Amino acid sequence: MADARHPEARFAAQRLAFRSEPYPTLATRRDRLNRLAEMTHRHREEIAQAIRQDFGYRAEAETRLAEVATLHQAAAHARRHLKRWMRPRRVSVPWRLQPARARVHRQPLGVVGIIAPGNYPWNLALLPAVDALAAGNRVMIKPSEHTPTTGQLMATLAERYFAADELSVINGDAATARAFAALPFDHLLFTGSAATGRQVARSAAANLTPVTLELGGKTPVVVCADADLDKAAERIAFGKWLNAGQTCIAPDYVLVDQPQLGALVAALERAVKRFHPDGPAGDDYSAILGDSQHQRLTAMLEEARDHGCRIVSLGETVELRESVKLPPTLVIEPTAGLTLMREEIFGPWLPIIGVDDLDTALAFITERPHPLALYAFTDDVGVRQRLLTETHSGGVVFNDTLWHNAVPALPFGGVGESGMGAYHGEAGFRRFSHERSVFDQARRNPVGLLNPPYRHWLLRMLGL
DSSP states (O other), X not given: OGGGGSHHHHHHHHHHHHHHSSSOOHHHHHXXXXXXXXXXXXXXXXXXXXXXXXXXXXXXXXXIIIIIIHHHHHHHHHXXXXXXXXXXXXXXXXXXXXXXXXEEEEEEOSEEEEEOOSSSTTHHHHHHHHHHHHTTOEEEEEOOTTOHHHHHHHHHHHHHHSOTTTEEEOOOOHHHHHHHHTSOOSEEEEESOHHHHHHHHHHHHTTTOOEEEEOOOOOEEEEOTTSOHHHHHHHHHHHHXXXXXXXXXXXXXXXXXXXXXXXXXXXXXXXXXXXXXXXXXXXXXXXXXXXXXXXXHHHHHHHHHHTTOEEEEOSOOEEOSSOEEOOOEEEESOOTTSHHHHSOOOSSEEEEEEESSHHHHHHHHHTSOOOSEEEEEOOOHHHHHHHHHHOOOSEEEESSSSGGGGOTTSOEEOXXXXXXXXXXXXXXXXXXXXXXEEEEOOSSOSGGXXXXXXXXXXXXXXXX
């Protein structure tokens, strides 16, 4: 069927298939998860090669860690807990309605659409698919047009491991993505920029399609007075320069007690040198995806330099045949009006800002849009409590970065400007399910006493 590759035809086929199997069995769902995990594991070398080609260069270890291992872990977690997730959940019934019973029945939604970005092209396309398939849905994926080699590999492997009406991959340009977003999905998940997320939400609204938006934002790091600066620098360096900063939950700027700013800068220099002794030219440092991102990042840094910011470059730029490796770079004390302090950086630049105290740091964070993550280095219980209660973010990590995303049982999602809705694990299963209320009336029950004509003495006795 040549037209089956068109989004509308593929959607119609999936909708029809779902109607013929509206509640897949536990065995069917586990089989789909097994096939997804096998597809990733068996072809991990091809996946790494495709991503490397799209990026110009992607460190293979980063692909294994962030693309392959995470998907395996998520699929294994879903398989292990799926039986419990599918079980109807009993709920209590008010005494006035007893002996009736009530429960919540989790039902698949139908056809779920996923629009994926290019920074983690395998992970962010298929990780939501794990949750959607576990919940019993059919899935359509639109990979990023910025990673065409990976998208084509995904489509080829999906056709080999799945029927088109189970899981389908639709490649194409921005026009294809717009047509994809306009389909009447039963749920649509988008990962990417806030600007594109707004367009996706508008398209989905025409069909009253519920959406989950994972949008990123400017993730802060707070380095408190009691922090071990060497440990903090090591964990910040890992989180920031994984994938050359092209991670939606990468540290975006650092707030540190003013007297410790110089020491933190020195600790970051040491950490980067340990991680990348050969600089960006080394095998473990990735390239920037696409020329437009390269130009955007270059302009951002030049603006900061023109405004008198101190720039500390921790390596040299490496020109590749079709891409570029930009070095880890610290921007010291940038002003609030600069582009790199107004927009998500999504690259290897890291602003470092000195603050007078915790109150100043909290004010700096809370007067800005809610980020997707917040990182803080402190062992002070009181400080941790203030950060948890006085700020908003999608997730919080103390004394590390990124790793909350690797815990399948933790919901992952944003709040406010950083997105809406969460998935991963049971949160993802529930996101792609309809929690259906079920009320079982007993054969013999007293509710008939509440029929008209109303017995007012009875209503008073019942406290109504």
